[in-house]
Every structure is written in structure tokens, then in C-alpha cells.
Amino acid sequence: MHRLLFWIAFGLSAAACQPAQDExxxxxxxxxxxxxxxxxxxxxVDPANRYAQHPKARHLGQYLFFEPRLSGNGKFSCASCHNPALGWSDGKAQAVGLKTGTRNSPTLWNVAHQRWLFWDGRSDTLWGQALQPLESTLEMDGDRLKVAHLIGSDPALRSAYEHIFGRFPDLRDRQRFPSSGKPMPDQLQDPRHLAWSQMAPVDQHVVNQVVANVGKTLEAYQRQIVSRPAxxxxxxxxxxxxxxxxxxxxxxxxxxxxxxxxxxxxxxxxxxxxxxxxxxxxxxxxxxxxxxxxxxxxxxxxxxxxxxxxxxxxxxxxxxxxxxxxxxxxxxxxxxxxxxxxxxxxxxxxxxxxxxxxxxxxxxxxxxxxxxxxxxxxxxxxxxxxxxxxxxxxxxxxxxxxxxxxSLSGPTLPASLTQQPPAPAP
Ligand code: HEC
Ligand code: HEC
The missing domain is CATH 1.10.760.10 (Cytochrome c-like domain)
Known part of the structure; x- marks a missing residue:
């Protein structure tokens, strides 16, 4: 059988050498x-993110993309499901974060070309998209207050942030800025939802601005996930x-x-x-x-x-x-x-x-x-x-x-883009 296949293949390749018959x-x-x-x-270009090409935003975004401290239990990062070694996905049918979701983790190859994000397009900005997996109870189960406090309290993160966005807001008053909280429209009794909903709208705005900026750095990084010629x-x-x-x-x-x-x-x-x-x-x-x-x-x-x-x-x-x-x-x-x-x-x-x-x-x-x-x-x-x-x-x-x-697969990206840099700033 194998020998037969060999002769067929041989015959075909011999035919291919003849002038352009089978071209x-x-x-x-x-x-x-x-x-x-x-x-x-x-x-x-993405005019909705003025930091999209900012070199320091790219660097901080890359650091954060691989940073498990953004998640609720400190174990998941964006790269857990968008792993560069697995085509920026995870090899699983459905994403597994804190719990198993219902959707497949899409690749991030060429994601900056996308006009709508997610399989259902429920986001229209690559920077705004990032907050959803970060806070999803199925995925990273982090929350925006915790992320804002993390950036504010870690000197290296804070300094990297300030080099891009200017002064970090003063969030030290834990009455106004609880240590953890996010809107959870499906779980209104969750303490984190209560903490968030009791904040003054102006204070919520301050925290939202910090996490929007975090998203803008994540976009700046992800814009570089560009496939190479295949x-x-x-x-x-x-x-x-x-x-x-x-x-x-x-x-x-x-x-x-x-x-x-x-x-x-x-x-x-x-x-x-x-x-x-x-x-x-x-x-x-x-x-x-x-x-x-x-x-x-x-x-x-x-x-x-x-x-x-x-x-x-x-x-x-x-x-x-x-x-x-x-x-x-x-x-x-x-x-x-x-x-x-x-x-x-x-x-x-x-x-x-x-x-x-x-x-x-x-x-x-x-x-x-x-x-x-x-x-x-x-x-x-x-x-x-x-x-x-x-x-x-x-x-x-x-x-x-x-x-x-x-035939649509090209080489991988250089290691300098596919791992967490040693520090949040270059
Ligand atoms: C637990 C696995 C998991 C983690 C962690 C995760 N994602 Fe995702 N990601 C998904 C899944 C699943 C989808 C598709 C969800 C949907 O369409 O409803 C998705 C969608 C996306 C998309 C949209 C791509 C497209 O073409 O529409 C982007 C961009 C993205 N994720 C970036 C991130 C970033 C940035 C982080 C970290 C803040 C992150 N993801 C964390 C699983 C994950
Ligand atoms: C009418 C539009 C349409 C046409 C025509 C079409 N596709 Fe698709 N294709 C889609 C959509 C939409 C999806 C995702 C569907 C989903 O997940 O529910 C998809 C998914 C795929 C996937 C899986 C990609 C992934 O990452 O999961 C492959 C591969 C694919 N198509 C190849 C093809 C090929 C080959 C043809 C021609 C024979 C084709 N498609 C024709 C719209 C189309």
C-alpha cells in the first residue's frame, strides 16, 4: 500500500517537473x-487612544499583559489564555479562567485591525475591551479598584504610569476608594458591587480613568502582535x-x-x-x-x-x-x-x-x-x-x-515581544 502511494506521489512529482502541465x-x-x-x-491608527504608539505605554502594557497580580487570585494573566506559544490563544475549546466559559479564546494575531472586539463585538475599542476579561468572574475575576490600588502602591508601576499619563490620583482615603470593588450587574449583593455602587460618581470616574489608561497600555502592546509574511x-x-x-x-x-x-x-x-x-x-x-x-x-x-x-x-x-x-x-x-x-x-x-x-x-x-x-x-x-x-x-x-x-502561517515574533519584561518601565 505504502509502496503504491510512493509511486503515485513519484509519478505526480515527475509530472510537475514537466513544462507547466499541472500548473x-x-x-x-x-x-x-x-x-x-x-x-x-x-x-x-486608533485615534481613540492617543497612547497607542507611545513606546513607554507599549512597554508597560507588555508588562501588565503577563502580570498575574491583575487577577483576583493572583494566578491569571492575559497570557494565560492568549499564550504567544499557542498562537496567542490557549489550545482549549472553551476558555478556562477561574471557571470554564462558553467561548473559545480568540487569537490576538493582528487584533489591532479589528473594528469590533469579542466574538459578538460587544466592545469597539481595544483599550476598553481589556477591562472585561480582567473583571469577569469566569476569567480573571480582578476588579478595577484593586487594579488602581496596585498601580498606585507599587512604586515601579506607579512611576511607569506617571511617565505616560502624568500624576497618579490620590486614592489613599479608603472610605472614598475601597480596596476592592467593581460594578456587577448580575450579582447586586456581592460586597464588591456594593462597595463600588456606594462610591461618589466623581470618585468612580477617577478610578475608571486609571483602568482606561491601563487598557490603553494593553492596546499599545497588543498592536504589535502583527503576523509576519507567510x-x-x-x-x-x-x-x-x-x-x-x-x-x-x-x-x-x-x-x-x-x-x-x-x-x-x-x-x-x-x-x-x-x-x-x-x-x-x-x-x-x-x-x-x-x-x-x-x-x-x-x-x-x-x-x-x-x-x-x-x-x-x-x-x-x-x-x-x-x-x-x-x-x-x-x-x-x-x-x-x-x-x-x-x-x-x-x-x-x-x-x-x-x-x-x-x-x-x-x-x-x-x-x-x-x-x-x-x-x-x-x-x-x-x-x-x-x-x-x-x-x-x-x-x-x-x-x-x-x-x-x-500556507498562511508565518514566523513567530521575537522573544523580546513574547514575555514579561523585567520591569514596568524600559
Ligand atoms: C480565562 C481566559 C482569558 C483571559 C485570562 C483573558 N482572555 Fe481575552 N478572551 C478570552 C475569550 C474567551 C475571549 C472571547 C470572549 C467572547 O467573545 O465573549 C477573549 C477575547 C479577547 C479579545 C478580543 C479579540 C477579538 O478578536 O475579538 C482581546 C483583544 C482579548 N481577549 C485580550 C485580553 C486581554 C488584554 C486580557 C488581559 C487583561 C485577556 N484577554 C484575558 C479569554 C481570556
Ligand atoms: C458568510 C460568511 C463566511 C463564509 C462564506 C465563510 N466563512 Fe469561514 N467563518 C465565518 C464566520 C462568521 C466564522 C466564525 C463562526 C462562529 O464561530 O460561529 C468562520 C469561521 C471559520 C474558520 C474557523 C476560524 C477560527 O479561528 O475559529 C475557518 C478555518 C474558516 N471559517 C474558513 C472558511 C473557509 C475555508 C471558507 C470557504 C469554504 C469559509 N470560511 C467561508 C464566515 C464565513
């Missing part, structure tokens, strides 16, 4: 589509410059997969541009698994956005509410269509970040592709998008698509 020939339209997928540009990018460059030596970076099989991706597979309709995401939300018809409540996805994400304080249009943003950056937020509509929609994930470095989907239901790329080959029209909730009808992908197509997806 993928690209039409001008296809070439134009491929150009939309590569190279990856720098992430767009074999696919070398190929795309070679195609454009007609450099055959570069085109061989993509195997014939992966090139055929690319042709399906931009063609009859229709993947490029949602996985658009160099990040391979349209940064928007779709219901791809994933059926219900397990007994828990149905995840409404984007529908509930929009409800949450409407009461979110740390948005681009909120009091801690560095742009006024009517800045063009906030247009999408201010004109949000919530419709039945949003039931069961989730954000299109990036496909860069996708081979590193199994399991897949918002709930981590698929352990491998094979399983994801088997789903697309014959997407059951039985969505857990809402309506599956029409684009996904009858793609008619054969077993061979799936292998080719998989080879293409695997």
Missing part, C-alpha cells in the same frame, strides 16, 4: 483578487512580479486551494482582505451543541454595546463622540438578522489556533472544512446566510483548501 493558470481577475489578500499592511505572501508577491522562484513558496495543492478560496468556495466573501476577515458578523448555520442556553451572538453584543462605558464615543475616549471613527457605533441597528451571528475570524496563522469557532466545537481544520463542505441548514438560532448553500466541495477540494490554510 495553476491565473486569470487577471483571479490575480486581482489575490492582490487583495496580501501583503498585510500596518494596522489602522508562504502565501511570498507566492502573492511572486505572482505580481512574475518571479517564478517566489511562486513555488506555495505548493501546487495549496495554489489549487487558493483558487477554491477565491472562487467557488466563496470563502473570500467573508474572509476578505489581508487579515482574511471582513470584521463583521455572520450566521454560518452552526447547529446547537450541548444543553446550555443558545448563544445569540451579535444580537446580544449590540445590546451590551449600548450600555458600554469604555467605547470610542464614551468619556474615556481620546476623540469626541461625533468623530468619524464612531460612525458605525452611533448608527448601529439591532435586527433579528443578528441572531446567531459571530465575527468572521482572521485566518492568518490559522493552523496554530485550534480548536475553532466561537465555542471551540471543531478540534481541527479538517472538521471545519467538513462543515463547510456540507453546511447543515439547522442553525442553533436565526437564519443561515444564503452564500453558504451547496458549495459542493469534494474530498480533494477540502485537502487543497487545507493546504492553502496551512
Amino acid at each position: 495553476v493558470r491565473w486569470t487577471p481577475q483571479q490575480e486581482a483578487l489575490i492582490r487583495t489578500l496580501s501583503p498585510l499592511p500596518s494596522p489602522p 508562504p502565501f505572501d511570498t507566492f502573492a508577491e511572486g505572482l505580481q512580479t512574475q518571479d517564478k522562484a517566489k511562486q513555488v513558496a506555495l505548493s501546487l495543492e495549496a495554489q489549487k486551494g487558493l483558487r477554491i478560496f477565491i472562487g467557488r468556495g466563496q470563502c473570500i466573501l467573508c474572509h476578505t482582505g489581508p487579515v482574511m476577515s471582513d470584521f463583521e458578523f455572520h450566521n454560518i448555520g452552526l447547529p446547537k451543541v450541548g444543553k446550555g442556553p443558545v448563544d445569540m451572538g451579535r444580537f446580544d453584543g449590540i445590546t451590551a454595546l449600548r450600555t458600554e462605558l469604555f467605547t470610542g464615543a464614551g468619556p474615556f475616549s481620546d476623540v469626541p463622540p461625533d468623530h468619524a471613527r464612531n460612525d458605525k457605533l452611533l448608527y448601529l441597528t439591532q435586527q433579528e438578522n443578528n441572531h446567531g451571528e459571530f465575527k468572521t475570524p482572521t485566518l492568518r496563522n490559522i493552523a496554530q489556533t485550534a480548536p475553532y469557532m466561537h465555542d471551540g466545537r471543531f478540534a481541527s481544520l479538517e472538521q471545519v472544512l467538513a462543515f463547510y463542505a456540507a453546511p447543515a441548514n439547522a442553525p442553533a438560532v436565526g437564519r443561515r446566510e444564503d452564500t453558504l448553500q451547496d458549495l459542493k466541495l469534494s474530498a480533494e477540494d477540502l485537502l487543497q483548501l487545507k493546504a492553502f490554510l496551512e
Whole structure:
């Protein structure tokens, strides 16, 4: 059997050496589509965070990203679930912090390109997003008062903070600024909720400003989590410059997969541009698994956005509410269509970040592709998008698509960016 496979493979590779018989020939339209997928540009600027490019904010953010003291029990940091060695995710189906959640930890590769954060997009700023895992009782179970006191009382953290944001506020009066507290709308009797809700609004504002600034440093750091050129990018460059030596970076099989991706597979309709995401939300018809409540996805994400304080249009943003950056937020509509929609994930470095989907239901790329080959029209909730009808992908197509997806992995980042620096300031 193995010998037979060997001869088939040998035969195929011999055929590949013959003049261009089995070469993928690209039409001008296809070439134009491929150009939309590569190279990856720098992430767009974030005017809502004026510290987004600040070198000291980057450094402090990196320190805090790996810092377990931000969590309630001192054991979890952002990196516990967004581990650089695991494609900035955690290798688990559902995130496990203090408790097990219901959603998969998304990769942070190229996160600064995202317009909405979380699978349901319930945050519109990378800096405001950070407070949610930090305070979630499932994840880090930290709280904003504790974080503010930590920064104020640790001399190295305080000095790093002051070099970026100016004088740290005086929080020493524990009557006004209890040692622990956060809003907990689902647990109104929790002592931490009571402590927070009894504070004067002006004092709450002071603490919120400190944690918004902490978020701004975390954003400054995460903006550097940018993927590096993958074999696919070398190929795309070679195609454009007609450099055959570069085109061989993509195997014939992966090139055929690319042709399906931009063609009859229709993947490029949602996985658009160099990040391979349209940064928007779709219901791809994933059926219900397990007994828990149905995840409404984007529908509930929009409800949450409407009461979110740390948005681009909120009091801690560095742009006024009517800045063009906030247009999408201010004109949000919530419709039945949003039931069961989730954000299109990036496909860069996708081979590193199994399991897949918002709930981590698929352990491998094979399983994801088997789903697309014959997407059951039985969505857990809402309506599956029409684009996904009858793609008619054969077993061979799936292998080719998989080879293409695997060609989207580039080198890792330098160690200087993937671990906690020795101190909060450079
Ligand atoms: C216990 C695991 C866990 C920890 C700890 C954690 N996260 Fe996450 N993170 C998740 C999960 C799960 C999601 C998706 C949640 C959702 O969509 O509802 C997420 C989403 C995100 C996103 C959105 C990415 C996107 O593309 O939408 C960012 C950014 C992020 N986390 C950064 C952080 C930062 C910064 C910290 C530390 C302050 C942190 N995370 C701590 C599990 C974790
Ligand atoms: C209608 C839009 C749409 C189309 C078309 C589409 N996708 Fe997706 N894709 C999504 C969305 C949305 C998700 C996340 C769904 C979820 O988790 O509920 C996703 C998830 C994925 C994932 C898992 C990513 C992860 O990190 O979990 C892969 C891989 C993927 N798609 C590849 C493909 C391929 C290959 C095709 C073409 C055969 C394709 N997609 C077509 C919207 C689309």
C-alpha cells in the first residue's frame, strides 16, 4: 500500500517537473483578487487612544499583559489564555479562567485591525475591551479598584504610569476608594458591587480613568502582535512580479486551494482582505451543541454595546463622540438578522489556533472544512446566510483548501515581544 502511494506521489512529482502541465493558470481577475489578500499592511491608527504608539505605554502594557497580580487570585494573566506559544490563544475549546466559559479564546494575531472586539463585538475599542476579561468572574475575576490600588502602591508601576499619563490620583482615603470593588450587574449583593455602587460618581470616574489608561497600555502592546509574511505572501508577491522562484513558496495543492478560496468556495466573501476577515458578523448555520442556553451572538453584543462605558464615543475616549471613527457605533441597528451571528475570524496563522469557532466545537481544520463542505441548514438560532448553500466541495477540494490554510502561517515574533519584561518601565 505504502509502496503504491510512493509511486503515485513519484509519478505526480515527475509530472510537475514537466513544462507547466499541472500548473495553476491565473486569470487577471483571479490575480486581482489575490492582490487583495496580501501583503498585510500596518494596522489602522486608533485615534481613540492617543497612547497607542507611545513606546513607554507599549512597554508597560507588555508588562501588565503577563502580570498575574491583575487577577483576583493572583494566578491569571492575559497570557494565560492568549499564550504567544499557542498562537496567542490557549489550545482549549472553551476558555478556562477561574471557571470554564462558553467561548473559545480568540487569537490576538493582528487584533489591532479589528473594528469590533469579542466574538459578538460587544466592545469597539481595544483599550476598553481589556477591562472585561480582567473583571469577569469566569476569567480573571480582578476588579478595577484593586487594579488602581496596585498601580498606585507599587512604586515601579506607579512611576511607569506617571511617565505616560502624568500624576497618579490620590486614592489613599479608603472610605472614598475601597480596596476592592467593581460594578456587577448580575450579582447586586456581592460586597464588591456594593462597595463600588456606594462610591461618589466623581470618585468612580477617577478610578475608571486609571483602568482606561491601563487598557490603553494593553492596546499599545497588543498592536504589535502583527503576523509576519507567510508562504502565501511570498507566492502573492511572486505572482505580481512574475518571479517564478517566489511562486513555488506555495505548493501546487495549496495554489489549487487558493483558487477554491477565491472562487467557488466563496470563502473570500467573508474572509476578505489581508487579515482574511471582513470584521463583521455572520450566521454560518452552526447547529446547537450541548444543553446550555443558545448563544445569540451579535444580537446580544449590540445590546451590551449600548450600555458600554469604555467605547470610542464614551468619556474615556481620546476623540469626541461625533468623530468619524464612531460612525458605525452611533448608527448601529439591532435586527433579528443578528441572531446567531459571530465575527468572521482572521485566518492568518490559522493552523496554530485550534480548536475553532466561537465555542471551540471543531478540534481541527479538517472538521471545519467538513462543515463547510456540507453546511447543515439547522442553525442553533436565526437564519443561515444564503452564500453558504451547496458549495459542493469534494474530498480533494477540502485537502487543497487545507493546504492553502496551512500556507498562511508565518514566523513567530521575537522573544523580546513574547514575555514579561523585567520591569514596568524600559
Ligand atoms: C480565562 C481566559 C482569558 C483571559 C485570562 C483573558 N482572555 Fe481575552 N478572551 C478570552 C475569550 C474567551 C475571549 C472571547 C470572549 C467572547 O467573545 O465573549 C477573549 C477575547 C479577547 C479579545 C478580543 C479579540 C477579538 O478578536 O475579538 C482581546 C483583544 C482579548 N481577549 C485580550 C485580553 C486581554 C488584554 C486580557 C488581559 C487583561 C485577556 N484577554 C484575558 C479569554 C481570556
Ligand atoms: C458568510 C460568511 C463566511 C463564509 C462564506 C465563510 N466563512 Fe469561514 N467563518 C465565518 C464566520 C462568521 C466564522 C466564525 C463562526 C462562529 O464561530 O460561529 C468562520 C469561521 C471559520 C474558520 C474557523 C476560524 C477560527 O479561528 O475559529 C475557518 C478555518 C474558516 N471559517 C474558513 C472558511 C473557509 C475555508 C471558507 C470557504 C469554504 C469559509 N470560511 C467561508 C464566515 C464565513
